[in-house]
């Protein structure tokens with residue numbers, strides 16, 4: 547499986563093309579829309595989300611509610627485009643450059659300057675339009691298709707917020723998967739811990755009033771992955787490594803950890819590793835899950851626990867960062883009209899979908915996947931095989 551996306555933030559639309567989804571898999575368009583709507587929500591979003599209503603149009607690869615095995619193409623319109631036709635529409639005339647509002651002021655913390663240097667764009671709108679996290683809508687659409695596949699194989703993926711602006715959600719023992727999903731989806735900041743929720747809202751409001759922004763940590767929790775998905779034989783087949791790459795590829799994500807993650811550095815080995823046990827009903831399992839469900843680049847059969855850290859949004863409303871105009875070389879402060887004060891809740895939805903895509907990809911590589919029924923049968927047989935191993 548693989549996917550590509552195309553489209554600019556204020557252009558006409560975003561397109562996703564997904565290749566490798568098995569044929570004859572049932573799929574519901576509204577499930578993709580639910581994922582898109584979740585990504586648009588979350589406390590701390592800016593004014594753009596009031597303009598957009600992300601709904602997917604299926605333009606290829608699905609017929610009468612089933613996948614065909616051919617590439618799936620999905621389109622999401624940018625409703626804001628109607629306000630940007632002069633700037634983003636087709637207009638080759640140089641004298642209209644003013645109308646196109648050429649961007650010569652690179653914003654720190656964005657792709658603007660590095661992208662301009664690399665591609666030679668003197669109008670950095672050509673960089674920022676594509677490097678914008680608007681593209682994550684197209685990625686969520688791809689991930690929603692992957693989630694549909696996983697769910698029908700008994701694998702559930704939940705994404706939620708773990709930390710915002712230094713406020714950390716407490717771990718709640720014994721939550722079921724359904725509780726994780728419903729708690730996060732019924733929380734304005736998409737967090738499982740109700741006490742932390744109120745504090746996070748206060749911190750976001752404070753940052754917003756001060757014209758500042760907040761980052762945080764998102765967690766993705768996965769149940770139902772059989773042991774042995776991924777591989778130890780090559781660096782590029784290690785599933786944890788692939789997930790790390792996918793998570794850091796989300797805009798503004800700066801790091802990843804699995805299970806206890808960076809805390810492992812402070813602990814002795816006896817407190818870090820997960821001991822192996824066996825019983826008739828579960829087969830092999832671990833008595834703890836500190837390593838977050840991965841050993842040797844493969845799943846261990848325990849729930850996957852993956853966290854990603856998001857830096858605070860770089861566009862600051864009242865505390866603009868210092869930069870340099872690329873035409874005049876004069877210093878200026880990067881002012882803006884609109885930006886998200888905190889997009890960590892929305893980013894938790896993006897991370898959930900990005901993780902789902904990598905898991906579905908690994909599964910379809912490992913098991914026969916031309917037809918969905920064959921994939922399902924193969925996974926069921928494999929689960930039984932490893933239970934009796």
Ligand SMILES: Cc1cc2nc3c(=O)[nH]c(=O)nc-3n(C[C@H](O)[C@H](O)[C@H](O)COP(=O)(O)O)c2cc1C
Pocket residue numbers: 592655656657677678679682796797798799857859860861884885886889892893896
């Ligand atoms: C869901 C989401 C929404 C974002 N919204 C904004 C925003 O409104 N303003 C902004 O300056 N950056 C926003 N960002 C962050 C930028 O896209 C990101 O900092 C930029 O692409 C630079 O990428 P890098 O931090 O990965 O280097 C958002 C990121 C995500 C994931």
Ligand SMILES: C=C(O[C@@H]1CC(C(=O)O)=C[C@@H](OP(=O)(O)O)[C@H]1O)C(=O)O
Pocket residue numbers: 555592593594595598677678679680682683797884885886
């Ligand atoms: C459009 C989205 O996020 C955008 C991501 C983004 C950025 O720089 O990454 C900047 C903002 O763009 P705008 O200036 O158009 O408001 C966000 O709104 C979205 O998530 O759908």
